Amino acid sequence: MIRVLFVCLGNICRSPTAHGVMLKKVEALGLSGEIQVDSAGTAAYHVGEKPDARATQTAAKRGYDLSALRARQAVAEDFGTFDYVLAMDNENLANLQAICPPGSQTQPQLFLSFARRFRESEVPDPYYGGASGFEHVLDLVEDACDGLLADIENRQNKQNRSGDA
Ligand code: 4NP
Numbered sequence: 001m002i003r004v005l006f007v008c009l010g011n012i013c014r015s016p017t018a019h020g021v022m023l024k025k026v027e028a029l030g031l032s033g034e035i036q037v038d039s040a041g042t043a044a045y046h047v048g049e050k051p052d053a054r055a056t057q058t059a060a061k062r063g064y065d066l067s068a069l070r071a072r073q074a075v076a077e078d079f080g081t082f083d084y085v086l087a088m089d090n091e092n093l094a095n096l097q098a099i100c101p102p103g104s105q106t107q108p109q110l111f112l113s114f115a116r117r118f119r120e121s122e123v124p125d126p127y128y129g130g131a132s133g134f135e136h137v138l139d140l141v142e143d144a145c146d147g148l149l150a151d152i153e154n155r156q157n158k159q160n161r162s163g164d165a
Pocket of ligand 1: 008010011012013014045125126127
């Protein structure tokens with residue numbers, strides 16, 4: 001099992017969008033039994049809340065269902081659970097680095113390091129902006145999820161080869 005955690009500030013806009021997109025892509029590939037997906041926020045402001053209605057509506061237009069997701073805060077124990085802890089921006093990354101236990105095998109990294117079409121390194125916070133911000137989040141997230149799936153496949157292939165040796 002490979003476990004992926006998407007992290008933003010509030011866990012109501014960017015990381016639930018990534019969570020919903022990744023879930024659908026994993027299901028479409030028939031990999032639900034092999035890849036587990038979750039999301040969290042570095043802040044506790046919105047714990048227990050549903051994703052922002054703008055994020056939910058923008059995702060729904062592209063066929064992604066965010067309605068069952070609820071916000072939670074990222075914790076140090078997540079580094080023991082997840083293989084990938086993926087930050088939406090540099091501030092999220094710094095906050096995750098601050099709670100990552102010393103010597104942890106899993107280190108936080110920028111989610112857009114897996115993007116292939118887009119050159120940006122951060123998923124911009126859409127919370128205080130207009131609808132186009134949410135569309136752009138989805139464009140970036142879809143691209144980086146495809147790159148992430150390719151990375152997971154590479155990782156599995158390497159593990160399988162080393163298991164054969
Ligand atoms: P997110 O967006 O980090 O993508 O979930 C935000 C949500 C809430 C706030 C900021 C960003 N806020 O300040 O409440």
